[in-house]
Amino acid sequence: MRQPSFLIPDIREMLVPEKQKELQEALEEFHPVDIAEIVVGLEPEEQVSFFRLLAKDQQIAVFEELDQEEQSALLSSLTKEHCRELLNDMSTDNRVDLLQDLPEEIAGRLLACLSESERKLTEKLLKYKPNTAGAIMTTELAGVRGHMTAEQSLQLIRDTALLKETIYYLYVTDDQNHLTGILSLRDLVVAKPEQLIQDVASPYVISVTVDQDQEEVAKVMEKYDFIAVPVVDEEGKLQGIITIDDVVDVMKKESTEDIHKMAAIMPHEEEYLEVSPWAMVQKRIGWLVVFLLLEMVTGSVLRNYQTTIDSVIMLAFFIPLLIGTGGNAGTQSATLIIRGLATGELKPNRIFKIIWKEGFVGFVLGLALGCLAGLRTYWMSGDLLIAGAVSCAMVATLVMATVTGSLFPILLYRLKLDPAVAAGPFIASVVDVTALLIYFEIARAILHL
């Protein structure tokens, strides 16, 4: 793979009028994604002169690959006429993404630049709630009527194809624009020229509705291995399509959100280095306070056992070992269950089987780790009874931690809450309190305190 960012010093040198032609020719062989990487690496004043060098088609393709902030920065440096051209020619879904993120005033000014038809369309799309199918769909699709022949359809595509985002699938509609069938471009190419579309197309179309969440759309596309899915309104009228590349981005974003949630971080849209430290504190403090309040219970538990600790102070030395290991095992269980529920691999109706399995695994892990911890305790304390108490507490703690770690996410799922909340940090806090109770009760019984 070429690393386009390595080329930036060379490109910088070529940004002089006499080298312009040479640079333009060199850029022809680049993918828009790579050119966009170069644009991002240049200084703002260089960006404009570099961008102007690109061919018209390339400008639009490259502009669409930039992220929203880079797009609006670039727009502010271009002439008004140039902005108008770019905005009018970019695909509707990318245009909506851009305008959604801009302050209302600037978005309004840019909207005013658009041709009337594009403006009306964009305004309509901007009305859909963010993260719904309507908000991420594009309206550039290849639609044909059922009563057309294969040849007429191919001609229609030849005449309009360059404007359409994807024509790998053709969507068949009736005269009221109701979605009635689907065929792939492949089906059309292999059909006999005189065949009617309605005879070649499949009438069984799987579609999503404009108000469906983008995560559901991703699930549908993944399940059926679609590269595009049609979007209809509540009356079944074709409104747009969503292509796989937009959904891959959704999947990646949702994955990151899930992972962050499991570490008790609230979702955020911006990249890490773009989030201000204060905003970052806000995303993280909420759950930390909740867990702190939970952990405060440990203080009361320990005060309860003050006389026990007073008589055998050695017992206090193994507290971090026990609660830390319990937290780690509980984190493993919670993570397995939360991810299993998220991918649909685990069904919550197998609750007893899951809990039973986790408890058993916890017991076996507890036996192994309990032996190790017992040896360590005996080595440090020289007291078999204390070693025995730590070993037994380790077994009981690990069973408790694995059962808690698997039970909580399933309960939350059943209550239609997000199971990811019950991930590592939450389980660790719950386990801390319970493990201390287990430990001191076992110690008191074994040491007769």
Added chain:
Amino acid sequence: MRQPSFLIPDIREMLVPEKQKELQEALEEFHPVDIAEIVVGLEPEEQVSFFRLLAKDQQIAVFEELDQEEQSALLSSLTKEHCRELLNDMSTDNRVDLLQDLPEEIAGRLLACLSESERKLTEKLLKYKPNTAGAIMTTELAGVRGHMTAEQSLQLIRDTALLKETIYYLYVTDDQNHLTGILSLRDLVVAKPEQLIQDVASPYVISVTVDQDQEEVAKVMEKYDFIAVPVVDEEGKLQGIITIDDVVDVMKKESTEDIHKMAAIMPHEEEYLEVSPWAMVQKRIGWLVVFLLLEMVTGSVLRNYQTTIDSVIMLAFFIPLLIGTGGNAGTQSATLIIRGLATGELKPNRIFKIIWKEGFVGFVLGLALGCLAGLRTYWMSGDLLIAGAVSCAMVATLVMATVTGSLFPILLYRLKLDPAVAAGPFIASVVDVTALLIYFEIARAILHL
């Protein structure tokens, strides 16, 4: 969305000879993915009679949607002739997936069923290492030569299209099969019939090599928004293609693996309920033992401060609160950095900026949580000095935890090790030891012990 599994009782009733025709007609409108769901829900003996009802094309499409275990179970119940037909007609990448997972003896027997050309091809593909581009690619692709015209190419596609997995892109090769260009089916359809392929195609093709890891392939496809990518050997000869649907599965699997790794669980291929408890113990015990050994250090640290604890036993009560909160904040930092590095959003050369930001966020979080913890301590102990010690220790612990949580993953990344190892459980164990040292040193200084 229809829920095909709800239909199973109805379908079961229709599995009688007199209702066969009706059932067959009803099934025509189902997507193979949905029929596969029904197959999985039926009893083994019903599966065979149900499967036989399907049209030939549907059988193959449905068979390809089943997972490897279901495929081999079904194969073992079908007649030898039926197996032969299915195996010969399924796409090569799915066939390789199936044979790779079967015991060598059964795989060998099935291989022998194949026609000679299919067998040779399959044997060649089976030689690629698992999880490489070669192992997941399909050899069914639409290849054209540069000196053909658009019309000749379209005719070639019409003649062979039904056999090809995807013809959304056409790959142009020279007479030695070197990949020399690419055009989309859309480009071909809109080209003039007499135009030469080499004049319409783009000579700038982005490809992957047979031995590249599937995760890299996924990254390339995601970056360029491809729906298919060509695979070449070391000489640049076209060997196959990888389609987006296979890569979406790879992305999902890799995501799950990343999440599991971050919870200190070793990767496993099977679904949760299919992993035996003993295998599950093996996947989880390794890191638990490592963290246990780390946590054992806490015992020595605490013994070191035995006289301090002896004189103010109250100090021991706040140990879980401090180390637990430190672990939670460290988990947040580690998760943000690990995920950022994995998605490419964070560049490790920004190390100082990242550490500085995390340290600052840790300081602010520490101030807020330190106040709360101080209040709690004062309420429990009635001693301002102890409350002050806990508050100060909380601030210092959170700075240490956030810096450690961000530093370790970056260091591992720079050492070309997997940053995910340094996730929550690891950081929590490291933080436990350090937090105890911080806490008791601060307490000794403030309380003059």
